Amino acid sequence: MKRKKIIDEMDRNIQLRSEGVGYKAAILTLSLWTIIASYKTIMNKTNFQIIPVLILCFSISMQTFSRIAIKHRMVSGDDEYREENKLLYFLLIVVVITAIVIFFGTRLLMRG
Numbered sequence: 001m002k003r004k005k006i007i008d009e010m011d012r013n014i015q016l017r018s019e020g021v022g023y024k025a026a027i028l029t030l031s032l033w034t035i036i037a038s039y040k041t042i043m044n045k046t047n048f049q050i051i052p053v054l055i056l057c058f059s060i061s062m063q064t065f066s067r068i069a070i071k072h073r074m075v076s077g078d079d080e081y082r083e084e085n086k087l088l089y090f091l092l093i094v095v096v097i098t099a100i101v102i103f104f105g106t107r108l109l110m111r112g
Helices: 002-044 051-075 087-109
Strands: none
Touching: 002 051, 051 087
């Protein structure tokens, strides 16, 4: 039974590490795609490709949200750790920043 548990933990560790490598490769690829698309937009005066930017922002946000939520769930009810709900605070910051970017972006588009 103990050997089976060690193998299960080893498989889980391998799975988590491989998912981490895959996530990093995806983020790196999306970052490069965004940089190349931005360069082409600036140099060739073509339309900007927003899809890689949105996927990149969504991926990083989801990873951050899930990390905060899991940490909050793990320490909830523990007397030793007293933390405010950082997930709600982080979501509020993201909504405010998004609103500011959209507001100023539309103002700049209306002018030009």
